[in-house]
Amino acid sequence: MASVCQSDEESFSESESDVSEESDSDGSSDSEADLQVSSKEPCKYYNGSGCKDRGRCKYLHVCKYYLKGSCRYGNKCKLSHDKSGGRRSSGASSRALDQSSGPKLTDGRFYQWQLNDGTGWKDVDNDHVLEAQYSLPHTKSIKIYNTPYGAVSVDFNKMRVYGKRLKVRRLDDGNTVWTWYCTLQRKWMKYGAKDSKGNPGPVNSSDIEKKFQSNPTSSFTFNIGAETYEIKFREMRQVGKKKRKVTRRPEYRQQQARPHVSQAAAAIQNLTLGSKPVWQFEGDSGAWHEFKHRSGTQSECSITSDSIEKKYQQNPRDSMTFTVKGHSYKLDFGAMTQINLKTNRTRRIRRVLV
CATH class of the missing domain: 3.30.720.50 (Signal recognition particle alu RNA binding heterodimer, srp9/1)
Structure with a gap:
């Protein structure tokens, strides 16, 4: 049985001067989710078979035993141990921060993509295909066929799996070089890249990343002549004379030979069932x-x-x-x-x- 990957490119049907808010599949935008008031009680459905309301749920999506200080699984618990219940923000900056807040790889791997079907995080084998597509700013998502769960669609912008009770995350060794891009004339352009005359841009991608790392909910401001522009991390937008989409993607690094894969990860390796x-x-x-x-x-x-x-x-x-x-x-x-x-x-x- 074969495994086939297809990627979807970001489309720019909207005008660059009038970019509308992106909506989640449930119809609520990021800004709407931020305004919801939540309870301080853990969600019984999240602690059971699973909560269908997800970001709309007013209860905390956190391990109830962790809140009581009695979770016997510790950091191996399949439920969240974040007392905020994962409600820091549902915006793009929060999703990016969530990816970088996971455990760091210390076994020589540069990165590792993982899926969680409710029984814990398991490695995705041959995930260099996902990483290579994720490093491209125009790639919005990737679809993997013939997995144990059927066709799995991963949304890179929202870091979630469409239509299935699966979670996705990307771990790295802490040395990923992140690059920032914005849309210009319907193309993704790297901040700091040289123009047709060889002149570099007014701001470097590394400067934006430094500010983002210090505070992912803030913004980065810079000037071009007399004009002031602001990159809003929570919205992943650049505002000024025109609104432009912004994205943050890793620079691709060729993965070295994989170390031994644990038995716990074996189940997920069927994501790429073939070898040739x-x-x-x-x-x-x-x-x-x-x-x-x-x-x-x-x-x-x-x-x-x-x-x-x-x-x-x-x-x-x-x-x-x-x-x-x-x-x-x-x-x-x-x-x-x-x-x-x-x-x-x-x-x-x-x-x-x-």
């Missing part, structure tokens, strides 16, 4: 075809699935060129597309584990 990667392109009929030489045919190709995988392993954000019957094409791993360099026609590609 196969690269495919989407044909005109919508069917998927493996990259092969196909010598002597009209689709004779200069590369194979194995050669693509070798290039991909060197850098999952890179690209490579190849020819089919003398026509040149480009594979873009970040966008997961194949582009005809003469006609600019684009096809989707994918990496399947079989």
Whole structure:
């Protein structure tokens, strides 16, 4: 059984000068959730089979035994030990802070993605695919097929799983370099990047990150000429003459060989049930075809699935060129597309584990 990953890019259908509030799947916006008044009592459903109200629940989503000082599981408890009940904020800054507040990796791994089905956190095997897509600012989500839970869709912006009773988180070694981007002319642009004339931007991504680390609920202010701009961390917006979306993503680091995986993590490794990667392109009929030489045919190709995988392993954000019957094409791993360099026609590609 294969596991297939597809990523969704961020769309910019709204005007850059008038960006509306993003809403959660339950219809409530982040700002609305912040205003809710909650009880100081633990939620009995959260401590039972699970609370359906989630962020709308007025009770604390926290271990009731921890509040009494008698939780026998300690830091291994599958329920939250945060006395705020996870209600610091439902905004983007709080979600980013929650990801960085987990335990740090000390075994040589740079990062580790995990899922929790209610029985504790378990490692996702071959999670470099998730990490590579997460490091791209335009990638909003990724969908993983053929898992023990069916198709699992992970929302990178909200750090949650759509439509399933699963939690997701990303751990790291504390050395992740975070990069800040904003939307400009419908593209994500890195703060501090040089313009077409070679001039660097007025503010560095590292300066924004330093302020964010000191206070994720504050903001960062900077000037361009006589104009003042403010990056509001809670809203992940830059305000000034125009409102722009802002995002924070890690710089991709090539993971070293994985250490031994514990038995507790074995159940989740079926997320990538296969072990052999196969690269495919989407044909005109919508069917998927493996990259092969196909010598002597009209689709004779200069590369194979194995050669693509070798290039991909060197850098999952890179690209490579190849020819089919003398026509040149480009594979873009970040966008997961194949582009005809003469006609600019684009096809989707994918990496399947079989």
